[in-house]
Structures are given as structure tokens and as C-alpha cells.
Amino acid sequence: MDELSRADLWSLEEYAEARPAFRQRVMAHKKHRQLALGAHARLLFEDALTIKYQVQEMLRIEKIFEARGIHEELAAYNPLIPDGGNWKATFMIEYSDPAERAARLRELVGIEQSVWLQVAGCERIHPIANEDLERSSADKTASVHFLRFELDPDSLAAARAGAGLRAGIDHHAYTVEALAVAEPVRASLQADLA
Template sequence: MPKITRDSLMSLEAYAKARPEFRTKIMAHKKNRIVHLGTHITLHFEDELTMRYQVQEMLRAERIFEEEGIQEELDAYNPLVPDGSNWKATMMIEYPDIEERKVKLAELKGVENRVWVQVAGHDKVYAIADEDLERENEEKTSSVHFMRFELAPAMVNAAKAGAAIGVGVDHPAYMEAVSPLPANIRDSLTADLSA
């Protein structure tokens, strides 16, 4: 699967011109890659395009134009691009009220390890979470986690052949699932897989 390369990025000047149109394209693309698990947990499934957008936005915000800085951003975001046998997602835990959020993040310790995907006819695959750094402490979990769902070859083949896909979380304090995924999301996710 493609990774973000220096050649796939626009210069700051070119990005400034292309940004409105590129942003519209990204927002439409992301609609097919977001799964809401209940009211408070959302999975944003990443791919080369969503991560390239993130890199372009970081370069723009930080005014990074030197090769070393650009490479640092590529090194940070490329691990979030799926590589053909997995899905990668950013999980957001959202509670608007600050006090409620504190309580819930304490109750949800370990939730990042209880998020799953399932290709019909196969076992659930639980997330491998936060491979870059620990995001949970003794008191609470983080409101943002990065996760990878590694699929066996038979799961990849089944998904590519049209099998239904479900996504959920089965933490004692939060149980939600979307199964099967709507066709637009299923199709977008299967495009990340290579048979």
C-alpha cells in the first residue's frame, strides 16, 4: 500500500492555493471512514490520503519547509497508514462536559484494548493500541488513541470478496457495536486491503 512520500507532498505555496479544494475532497473522503460507536466513541479510519492531509496541515501550521522537518512529519504519520493487511484508526472519546469527561475517562481505563473489528465468518480482531507511546495512566485513559487491527489473510480475502464487517467495543463501562457497517464505509475500508 502507498505511503506518504516527499514527492506526494505539495510545497507550502502550492498547498496554500490547493487547500480549499483539497480540504473539501478530504472531508468527503472522511465521511466514508468514520464509525460512531454510541454517542461518545468515534473511530476515524486512516489511510494515505487522510494522513497526507494531516502532514500538509502540520507543515502549513508550523511553516515547515526544510527537508529534516518534513521527514520528521513523514516519520510521525506514515505509521498510521494501513499496509494492506490491517486497518488503522484514531479513536476519539468525547464527553463535552469537563467534569463528566474526567469521571468517564477513569471508568474507561483499558477501553483501547477492547475495540474490535470483525469480518463475517471470522473471529473478532482486537486493537493493538498506542504502539508509539502509552496513553493511559493509573487514573485514566486518554481521550485519543491510535490503533491497528491486524487481519489474517483469510479475513482480508473475505472482506475483499464482500463479507460484512462489524466494528465495536466491549468494555464493561461501554458496550457498542455497528454491525454490519454501511456499504460506503465497508467499501472504503476494503480498499485499504490487498489480497
């Protein structure tokens, strides 16, 4: 997939007008790009549309309208767009109670490396995590991680052909057994590989 450029974005003024309809479109799109992994973890698979929304929101919130600032946002977020041979996802650990979240994040060090996807008939794919900066320490992990799942040639061919997809987490403090990915999500991810 192509990276976003400044030409793909609305000005702040244009975005203010387009935002309600665009936001509704993106929220509907994200429904087929999310995968719950148990009760407290979730993958949100990114693509050009989700990243365009994120960039537009950051520009809006920060009131960025100068070329340099826009290019900095694009440089920060473009790496999250899949390139046709991988899937990229935001991995979120979700505990609503702050004390419970703090305790669990101490127990879940390394969980981002324990997430996996598997195209039917192929090997499990473990992610490359947090390429932009380290989000875990020896004492605790972050509640948000950025993951890249690189597909080997067999997985890529099978996924492009429509093979089923499973996911899970193999962490000693949080395990999710092989979970079948729902068809709308699988189809959305298949489109990333075109």
C-alpha cells in the same frame, strides 16, 4: 500501501492555493471512513489521503518548510497508513463537557483494547493500540488512541471478497453491541486491502 514521501507533498505556498479544494475532497472522503461507536466514541480509519491531509496541515500550522522537519512529520504519520493487510484508525472518546470527559476517562481505562472489528464469518479482531507511545495510565485513559487491526488470513480473504463487517466495544463502562458497518464505510475499508 506506499508511504508518503516529500515528493507527494505540496510546498507551503502550493498548499495555500490547493488547500480549499483539497480540504473539501478530504472531508468528503472521511465521511466514508468514520464509524460511530455509540454516542461518545468514534473510529476514523486512516489511509494515504487522510494522512497526507494531516501532514500538510501540520506543516502549514507549524510553518515547517525545511527538509528535516518535513521528514520528521512523515516519519511520525506514515505508520498510520494501512499496508494492505490491516486497518489503522484514530479512536476518539468524545464528551463535550470537560468535567464529564475527565470523569469518563477515569472510568474507561483500557477501552482502546476493548474495541473490535469482525469480518462476517471470522473471528473478532482486537487492535494493537498506541504503538508510538502509551496513552493510558492506571488512573485514566486518553481521549485519542491510534489502533492497528491486523487481519488474519481468513478475515483478509473474506474482507477482500466483500464480506460484511461489524464492530463493537466490550468495556465494562462502555459497551457497544455488534454494530453493522454501513456499506460505504465497508467498501472504503475493502479498498485498503487491495
